[in-house]
Amino acid sequence: MNNPSTSEVQSYKKLLFESVFPFWTLFRKEVHRFLKVINQTVGAPFVNSALYLLIFGVSLGKSIQDYHGYPYLAFLIPGLMMMSLLNNSFQNSSSSIVGSKFHGDLQDLKIVPLSSLQIVWAMSLGALVRGLVVATVTITVSEVFYLVSYGKFLIPSHPFMLLAFCVIGGLTFGTLGIFVGFISKTFEHLNAVGSFILLPLLYLGGVFFSISTLHPFWQKVSQINPLLYFINGVRYGFLGVSDIPVGSAFAVSVLSLILLQLCAMYSVRRGSFQRW
Amino acid sequence: MTNHQDMPYPLETEQLSKVYDNFHALKQVSLRMESGEIFGLLGPNGAGKTTLIGVLSNLVRPTSGKAKIFGSDVSLELKAQKKLVGLVPQELVNHGFFSVEEVLSYVMGYYGLKPDRNRIYYLLEKLGLIEHKKKKILQLSGGMKRRFLIAKALVHEPKLLLLDEPTAGVDIELRNTLWDFVREINKTEGVSVLLTTHYLEEAENLCKRVAIIDKGELKEIGPTKDLVKKLTQRRVEVTLRKAPEKRERPHFVEFVDNKYIFTIPNNMTVGELLQQCKIPIEDVLDLQIREGRLEDAFLAVLSGKE
Numbered sequence: 001m002n003n004p005s006t007s008e009v010q011s012y013k014k015l016l017f018e019s020v021f022p023f024w025t026l027f028r029k030e031v032h033r034f035l036k037v038i039n040q041t042v043g044a045p046f047v048n049s050a051l052y053l054l055i056f057g058v059s060l061g062k063s064i065q066d067y068h069g070y071p072y073l074a075f076l077i078p079g080l081m082m083m084s085l086l087n088n089s090f091q092n093s094s095s096s097i098v099g100s101k102f103h104g105d106l107q108d109l110k111i112v113p114l115s116s117l118q119i120v121w122a123m124s125l126g127a128l129v130r131g132l133v134v135a136t137v138t139i140t141v142s143e144v145f146y147l148v149s150y151g152k153f154l155i156p157s158h159p160f161m162l163l164a165f166c167v168i169g170g171l172t173f174g175t176l177g178i179f180v181g182f183i184s185k186t187f188e189h190l191n192a193v194g195s196f197i198l199l200p201l202l203y204l205g206g207v208f209f210s211i212s213t214l215h216p217f218w219q220k221v222s223q224i225n226p227l228l229y230f231i232n233g234v235r236y237g238f239l240g241v242s243d244i245p246v247g248s249a250f251a252v253s254v255l256s257l258i259l260l261q262l263c264a265m266y267s268v269r270r271g272s273f274q275r276w
Numbered sequence: 277m278t279n280h281q282d283m284p285y286p287l288e289t290e291q292l293s294k295v296y297d298n299f300h301a302l303k304q305v306s307l308r309m310e311s312g313e314i315f316g317l318l319g320p321n322g323a324g325k326t327t328l329i330g331v332l333s334n335l336v337r338p339t340s341g342k343a344k345i346f347g348s349d350v351s352l353e354l355k356a357q358k359k360l361v362g363l364v365p366q367e368l369v370n371h372g373f374f375s376v377e378e379v380l381s382y383v384m385g386y387y388g389l390k391p392d393r394n395r396i397y398y399l400l401e402k403l404g405l406i407e408h409k410k411k412k413i414l415q416l417s418g419g420m421k422r423r424f425l426i427a428k429a430l431v432h433e434p435k436l437l438l439l440d441e442p443t444a445g446v447d448i449e450l451r452n453t454l455w456d457f458v459r460e461i462n463k464t465e466g467v468s469v470l471l472t473t474h475y476l477e478e479a480e481n482l483c484k485r486v487a488i489i490d491k492g493e494l495k496e497i498g499p500t501k502d503l504v505k506k507l508t509q510r511r512v513e514v515t516l517r518k519a520p521e522k523r524e525r526p527h528f529v530e531f532v533d534n535k536y537i538f539t540i541p542n543n544m545t546v547g548e549l550l551q552q553c554k555i556p557i558e559d560v561l562d563l564q565i566r567e568g569r570l571e572d573a574f575l576a577v578l579s580g581k582e
Binding site for chain 1: 333334335355356358359361363365367368369370371372373374378382383385386387388389390
């Protein structure tokens, strides 16, 4: 077999660069966008997490029974971290798209040489970065609270599993944000999804309580909430125990990511890039 | 299809139609641009100009027909083809938190180019925006935003520039600067330009060929001078030394004091007019001729009097 000539290698490299660089640029822009308003995107979740930990974890937590031998604060920390991660991942991509629709620059993405797949992945990775930054801030605050309350840090039992659920969760909700952003026709549509669908699912997904405390009927109902699987996956990563078997949690999380990737691809291909 | 130099046409449409619900925005429009030309797409508001540009830039999906850019169907959304096109949209665009320089760097990146400060600063300098490079787009005035959009459309060195009313709401001095710049890039970078504008005098000066569309239908297309010649008449004002006898004369329009006003076909000379009207040249005190303009041709097409 002949070795490729220098010019062939160079033209291959050029082609690769021209394909990858647009994707990298969009990803960088998505990250740059949230860093431009870091007070709003990272500062606000920091305050929120601190308040949740203070009120629920420290004050009320003392009167709540232990969870598999862990204090309530330890139960709360993984859920709170995942709630912040999912929320912020969703907000990053959805607000980027909706904001661009409002400003009129979304059509740039349609006329430049970026494929639908590149748009979906660059935006969902940008969303994941914001989610991970906020999750890291939440964990840092939480560890301080835990250290003050119990004199030690809460060390994750399965760090790789924890990371896997964080990455899948961030990508899934970043992708969901793309889908919702493209199908929204007004700011109200976007807010409605956040307030009437996501928020209830998050709160009922086991962030603040174990579903084992619910009536068996409501336990069954809770199991159709996909967020329960993400949150319990992360809780397993932290504590080594959860309400849902980790295999089921992993399977549902991956399936959710695949399904939403398909929805997001459809919305990018068929949705409108025109200004509102 | 290719042009005479075996180069694909920068732009070509075949029986292109777009229907929104029951509204026909484009009705079987077929036209093409020659390589390196500045081509004017003219029409009243709602004629379908922006829809056509939307189809050419992939923002609007046509109902039927084909649109090609440099020989490739735009519906294929080929990356190589997208790199050849720059779009200046009609509506002003903002870019949230980003500055002029940042947006241009990102746009270069979208086209697979490393941000090139020389190119960015060259365009900003040419368009009088260099002092505003650190400003957010929201902080620019309307005229600056128009110029910024032109810089944005040119930053990746396209070969076809689509200008959708780039001078709407812009003062005359700035309009002239913009058109000078369009001429310059057409000449120096070989960029073919499709423009829509409501300033017909400017289109007449700038475009070698124009197309006139109305209610989604292509009414006329051809060299600007030929269209003007075909669709307009010359207006001739003949002032006589003494009041003429009143009688029927060919091409006569109006009689004021000692002055006859005639409209004559473009291929008719003033000598022939005077001869036909039996006006001796020694009776003529003054002669004024106003050639037909693109605006007259445009109005003739719209009123159906062509």
